[in-house]
Amino acid sequence: MSDLIDDESDGPGPGSNAPEFTVSEISGAVKKTLEGAFGRIRVRGEVGRVFKARSGHLYYDIKDERNVLACTTWKGQVSGLSVLPEEGMEVIVSGRLTAFGAQSKYNLNAEQVEPAGAGALMAMLEKRKQQLQAEGLFDAARKRPLPFLPEVIGVVTSPSGAVIRDILHRLRDRFPRKVLVWPVAVQGRDCAPQVAAAIEGFNRLTPGGALPRPDVLIVARGGGSIEDLWGFNEEIVARAAAASAIPLISAVGHETDTTLIDYVSDRRAPTPSAAAEIAVPVRLDLLAQLDGQAARLSGALARFMQRRDERLRDLARALPRAESLLAGPRQRLDHAADRLPMALRSGLDRRRARFAEASAPLRPQLLMQRLRGLSERLSLRSARLGPLLERRSADARKDLDRLRARFAATPFHREQARRQDRLARSAERILVAQDAILKRRAERLAALERILRSLDYEEILRRGFAVVRGDGAVVTTKAAAETARSLELQFADGRLTIGAPARGAKSRPAPPDQGSLF
Template structure:
């Protein structure tokens, strides 16, 4: 640019011989001068208009009370930004000052954005919080209850910090459970995408798969400044926690620290250790509670039985005695027993005239005549039976002869041959099936016999053991053997009889010459 001025670009007066430049040459000279004079700079100001093009580039303004600086972050630079510029934020933007020659503009190519202070961060946090709250992500109705006793606990945190050790130690003390740890960065530009990916990854696990799906999630981090905890204020983390199908406990920072994930989570814990205490109950307390409930149940059953027993005794006292209940029936039975012989005699006397009248009518001649008539009827029917049976037989024979003349004998022989082959096949199959069934039963019988032989006490005798009997009974103690009058010891190859037990057959002490069995 200085060269242009030195060459008389602005030299006054008509008829000068100043050189001519193209627009592109002027634009390139301005770009070279601007970039050479400033290089990489940091600009502080308030973010104005923000526009993201379809190409993925982000265009925004940085302004103060008097001027506006156009800024741009290319698509490849956005992923490296710790904070995405939003309208109204006060930021410190770092980058290179350059020009946009096609429109005679200069702009700042931003590759790093930092909040200008805690006030700006809190303002942005409050704005984001109101937006998510308006969408209903903070509603208590959408929060899921935590499982009473989870089988698997998923933890999203740094694997090298004290947080994971505190959580594991507290879970081991209260109620040991399976723990899956998803390692993430808990601060910096990688924090938010890694935490969101961990929550989504746990939710993608299939129940009953090779890697078990957690029943509850704990997102944990130790305390720190608002900048250290800012990754948990990112919208991507809040939306991932809200979309989680697994109940989620947030334990980010200390009790006084508050992040957006605390509002969308199903339960907030003041510390990571408290999150572990919320996730599982105390095993000893559960055992004590079960024992207490069992004692109360036993006492309640005992009291119920006592009340029912007392009630039964009261009802039993209200009932009459068994003698009183049976006295009337016993008296009626005695009266009936007394009247029975006389009633039998009177009944016989009353029926004797009718019997005599009936006996007078039953004469031998009447019976003989009736038998003769019945015989004549049987003879007549027997004479008619032969012709009656012959006529159906003749009709059936005639029908059969007509059928035999109509039906050719060849199909009949084929049917007979086919049925004969079928009969032979069935007979062969029956023989094979019977043989197979017999083999199965023989194998089963052999197996049972082997089991029986293994359980037989005589097999045990072959291994050096013996059976001691005294007076016909199997003895298992020394006292029983000493009390027996005679002993018999069964070995593998036979039995050995000994005269008596500890005191002999007549109760006398055994002499030293007789020896001892024990």
């Protein structure tokens, strides 16, 4: 740089031989000088303006009481920052100093941002805490009660640490439950996004699905420094825990460690083992409590029945005896039974007296007189009724004749007359056809009857034939007749039994004109 700048006393003037440089040459020389003189540096200061461009690059200022240093973190470097700069935070920025000639500015390409000591971290933590508290994320009214006995427990922690072993051991000792572990980084720059993603992922599971949704979540980590636990102080983790629909237990660090997730969670546990104890009850204690409740219930039921029995006995003593209760009704029944025959006789006498009084006026002569009077009135009315009925019948016949005459003049009556004529002719034809059919069927029946009689064997017997039976069976051969003990001949006018012919005797030849049915 000294080569490019002359002494003020040798300033250029008319006819001077000083070299001339372009703007780009000057900007490049300044950039080389800055990068060569400083290289990689660490700068401490307070964060001022912070701006994140749409491209993903991060622009912010580091300042002290007199000067401001512009800083830039490129998009690919932002994910490597352990802490994102926030306005008002005191940080230590590591990177390379460079110049930007297009605007005659120099800035620091920050590759790492660290809080400047625990005091700065605590100040930033307090600022976030106040912001979230103002939004109502710490309110006790929004905290949900934990299920008494969850079926599935989701654990967000490192799968290789001692924390998950302690939690599983405590659950196995107290009340074994199904546990789903979502492995995450519990410190470093990947801690906060992985923990937030795990909480959101558990909430997206379907209840009762192939991978069941947990009934309660445990976010756990062992103890460490504030830097180690800083991932659980990130705003993304606190908001994910607050938005969780599943009740959440935070168990981050030891009992003295406090992070933002502890304030927004539904329940804080001092240690991961204590979180497991909070999540489930002791099975043996529940069994003992159940046995105790059963014993108390049995005892209370026994005492209740005993008191009821005593009360019943006391009331039974106060009741009068059955004999004393029935003595009065029995006496009244006996008294009524004694009075019943006399009452029946007196009632019968009174009814007889009333019947005699009522029947006294009813004498045969009086009844006959009344019957004669009624008969005379009936005769008179019947004599008047005959002519009246005749007149009424004559009037009705006249009316019927008038109506018939009027009806005969109508087309309907003429149509009815024609139909009646056709019906009469049809009836005559049907009768003629019926007589012919009956005659033909009678002739056929007579012929069938003659055929049937001709087939009857008794008719054949009348023509001079006979039926020969041997020992009750019909005989059709000579050999069968010789072996039969007795023979029976059936003629048209009766049957004749004869003895069997002698064996070996020659049979007498039949007359030439004698026939046989068989």
